[in-house]
Amino acid sequence: MINQDSFILIWMEQVSIKNSLCSDGEMVFENLDLRVDSGEYAVISGVYGTDKISLINVLGCLTTPQRGKYIFDYNDITMLESKNLDKLRSKNIGFMFKGLNIIDSLSVYKNIEIPLLHSDNEQKESLILEAAEAFGLKDILNKKARDIADIDRHRTALARAMVLKPTVLIADEPGENLSKQDCAKILDAIGEVNAKGTAVITFSDRAEIVERASRHIVFEKGRIMAEEVAL
Amino acid sequence: MRKLFSNKLLLGALCIAIGMVPLLSLINTIESGKAAFAESFNKDGLRLIRVQLNEADATYQDLKKLEEEMPGIKAMIPIVKGAAQISSFKSQSSVAFKAVGSGYSEFAGLDILRGKFISKSHVDKKERVIVLDDLTADKLFGTTDILGRNVEISYNGAELEASVIGVCKRMDLSEGVQDKEQGIAYIPITTLDYNVDRYSVDEALFLVDIHIEEAKARVSHYLEAAGLAGAQEITYSNQFGIILSFFEENRQMILVAAALWFFIVLIALINILLVDVTQDKRYFGLLKFYGNTEKQIRRTIYAKALTMSLASSIFSIAISLITSLLINLYLNIPLYISVHTLTLGFLLPGVLSIMAAIYPAVKAAKTDMNKVIWQYE
Numbered sequence: 001m002i003n004q005d006s007f008i009l010i011w012m013e014q015v016s017i018k019n020s021l022c023s024d025g026e027m028v029f030e031n032l033d034l035r036v037d038s039g040e041y042a043v044i045s046g047v048y049g050t051d052k053i054s055l056i057n058v059l060g061c062l063t064t065p066q067r068g069k070y071i072f073d074y075n076d077i078t079m080l081e082s083k084n085l086d087k088l089r090s091k092n093i094g095f096m097f098k099g100l101n102i103i104d105s106l107s108v109y110k111n112i113e114i115p116l117l118h119s120d121n122e123q124k125e126s127l128i129l130e131a132a133e134a135f136g137l138k139d140i141l142n143k144k145a146r147d148i149a150d151i152d153r154h155r156t157a158l159a160r161a162m163v164l165k166p167t168v169l170i171a172d173e174p175g176e177n178l179s180k181q182d183c184a185k186i187l188d189a190i191g192e193v194n195a196k197g198t199a200v201i202t203f204s205d206r207a208e209i210v211e212r213a214s215r216h217i218v219f220e221k222g223r224i225m226a227e228e229v230a231l
Numbered sequence: 232m233r234k235l236f237s238n239k240l241l242l243g244a245l246c247i248a249i250g251m252v253p254l255l256s257l258i259n260t261i262e263s264g265k266a267a268f269a270e271s272f273n274k275d276g277l278r279l280i281r282v283q284l285n286e287a288d289a290t291y292q293d294l295k296k297l298e299e300e301m302p303g304i305k306a307m308i309p310i311v312k313g314a315a316q317i318s319s320f321k322s323q324s325s326v327a328f329k330a331v332g333s334g335y336s337e338f339a340g341l342d343i344l345r346g347k348f349i350s351k352s353h354v355d356k357k358e359r360v361i362v363l364d365d366l367t368a369d370k371l372f373g374t375t376d377i378l379g380r381n382v383e384i385s386y387n388g389a390e391l392e393a394s395v396i397g398v399c400k401r402m403d404l405s406e407g408v409q410d411k412e413q414g415i416a417y418i419p420i421t422t423l424d425y426n427v428d429r430y431s432v433d434e435a436l437f438l439v440d441i442h443i444e445e446a447k448a449r450v451s452h453y454l455e456a457a458g459l460a461g462a463q464e465i466t467y468s469n470q471f472g473i474i475l476s477f478f479e480e481n482r483q484m485i486l487v488a489a490a491l492w493f494f495i496v497l498i499a500l501i502n503i504l505l506v507d508v509t510q511d512k513r514y515f516g517l518l519k520f521y522g523n524t525e526k527q528i529r530r531t532i533y534a535k536a537l538t539m540s541l542a543s544s545i546f547s548i549a550i551s552l553i554t555s556l557l558i559n560l561y562l563n564i565p566l567y568i569s570v571h572t573l574t575l576g577f578l579l580p581g582v583l584s585i586m587a588a589i590y591p592a593v594k595a596a597k598t599d600m601n602k603v604i605w606q607y608e
Contacts (some may be wrong), residue, residue, distance in 0.1 A: 020601065021601055021605075035478060053601070053605045057601070062520070063601075081421035086522035090521045090524065095520070097604060098605075101513055101516075101517055101604060103511070103513060103514045103517070105510075105511070106514070114514075114517050114518065114521060115521040117518060117521070117523065118518075118523050118527045118530075210263075
C-alpha cells in the first residue's frame with residue numbers, strides 16, 4: 001500500500017554486488033537498478049542461495065555495494081562508515097530470517113529483546129511488550145522458545161524484527177515450513193505491519209506470498225526481468 | 232545430571248566450588264583458631280612468646296627471676312604437664328594434669344562453666360585449689376555442680392588434697408586436637424613447691440610489649456646466661472595445634488595443590504565457556520547483526536563468567552562455613568567468619584572466571600555473522 005506521502009526509501013542505481021560470503025567472490029549483480037518506496041509491499045523472486053544473501057546484505061545495509069549508488073532513507077550507504085551503517089540498520093531495518101534464528105534456550109521475551117540489548121533505549125520494556133502484544137505473544141513471553149509452537153516461533157521472529165519499529169521489514173521466505181493456515185496468519189500479520197506504514201520486502205517464489213504484495217520483482221540471472229504492480 | 236551438564240553456568244560454578252570449599256574451610260578454621268587466641272590473649276598490644284623448656288630443667292623460681300629482670304616482659308605463665316589420678320569420695324579418674332600460673336585460661340581459651348580459674352592470688356598464696364573439666368567433674372561426682380568439694384590428687388608419687396574452684400569445658404586450645412575422653416585438671420604451679428619433691432617447668436609463656444624478634448633474642452640470651460640453654464624452640468604464639476602445624480609443615484604441598492587446582496579449573500572453565508559460545512554462536516551472530524560491537528559481545532561473556540563466579544562464591548562460602556563450623560565444633564573453638572575467607576571466596580572465583588572468559592569472549596566477538604545468520608557452512 002502506497003499513499004500520497006510516500007517517498008523513495010530504497011534507491012539503487014547501477015549497483016554491482018559481489019558474493020558477500022566469500023572474500024574473493026565474483027560479482028553476482030551488475031548494474032542493478034532498484035527502487036522501493038516507503039510503505040510499499042514488494043516481493044522479490046528468482047534469487048536464490050548466496051546471490052540472495054548477497055542482495056539482502058546490501059539491501060539491509062549489512063555491506064555496501066562494490067559499485068553504484070545506494071540511497072537508503074536519504075542516506076548514501078556507500079559513504080557511511082560501518083559504525084553508522086550498523087546504527088542505520090538496527091534502527092531502520094527489521095529482518096525476518098529464513099531460518100528464523102530464534103534462540104531456543106532463551107525466553108520469547110529475551111528473543112524479542114535481542115535488537116535492544118546493550119542499547120540505552122529507556123523504553124526497552126514497553127517496546128518489547130508492545131511488539132509482543134501486536135503479534136499475540138503476551139501470554140507466552142516467559143516461555144522458552146524451544147517450548148512454543150511453530151507459528152509462535154514465526155511470530156517471535158516477526159516481533160523481534162519489528163520491535164524497534166523499522167521503516168522497512170525484509171522477510172526471507174516468511175511462513176516457510178508452516179501449515180497453509182498458519183502461513184496465512186503470518187502473512188496476515190506482515191500485511192498488518194505494512195498497513196501501518198512499514199515497507200515490506202519479501203523474498204519468495206511462493207504464490208501465496210506473491211499475491212499479497214503490491215509489486216512483484218522477478219529476477220533472472222542477476223537481472224530484473226519483470227516487474228508487476230498489483231492494481 | 233543431564234540438566235546440570237546442559238546448564239554450563241551451574242557446571243562452571245560447581246567446578247570452582249569443588250576447589251574453593253576445602254580451601255576456604257581450611258583457611259576459616261585456621262582463622263577461627265587464631266581469632267580465638269587473639270581474643271583471649273593478644274590484648275593491649277601485648278605479644279606472646281612460647282618457650283619449650285623440656286630439657287632445661289628450669290624451676291618456677293628461675294623463670295620468675297627472668298620475668299623480674301628482663302625489661303619488656305609483662306607477665307609470665309609457667310606450665311608443668313603430666314598425668315595424675317584424681318579421686319573423689321565416690322570415684323577416681325586419670326587426667327591430663329597441668330600446674331600453671333594465673334592467666335593460663337586466657338592463653339588456652341578455656342571456657343569456664345562454673346566458678347573461676349586459678350588467679351594470681353591462688354598462685355602467690357600457694358593455695359590448694361583445682362579446676363576440673365566438665366567430663367572429669369561428672370565422672371568424679373556425677374555432676375558439674377561441685378564448687379567447694381575436695382578431691383585427692385596423686386601426682387609424681389605425691390598426694391595432695393585440693394578444693395574445686397572451677398569447672399571448665401574440655402577444651403584447651405594450646406593442645407590442638409584433643410582426646411575428648413581424657414579429662415584435664417589445673418592447679419596453681421606454686422602448689423607443687425611444697426608437695427612435690429622435684430619438678431621442672433615444661434613450658435613458659437611470656438607476655439611482652441616489645442618487638443617480638445627482640446623479645447625472642449632477649450629471652451634466648453637470658454636463658455643461656457642462666458644456664459638454661461636446653462630451652463628449645465622459642466616461638467611467637469600462633470600455635471594452633473595440629474591444623475596450623477599441618478598447614479605450616481605442608482605449606483608448599485598445599486600451595487602446589489592449590490596452583491594445580493587453579494590450573495585445572497581454569498582449563499575446565501575455558502572449555503565450558505567455549506562450548507557455551509559454540510552453542511550460542513547464533514546468538515552472538517544476532518548481536519553483531521543488530522549492531523553490537525565486539526567489545527559489547529565480549530562484555531556479555533565476561534558478565535556471564537562473573538555471574539558464574541558469584542554463584543560459586545556464595546555456594547563455596549556457605550558450604551565452607553558449614554564445614555568450618557563442624558571442624559570447629561570438633562575442636563571446641565567458636566566459629567569465626569574471617570575477612571580472608573570472604574575476600575578470597577569472592578576474589579579467587581572472580582579472577583578465575585575472568586581469566587577463563589578471555590579466549591571464549593574473543594571467540595564470541597569474532598563470530599562470523601554471515602555464516603551463522605544465513606546458516607550456510
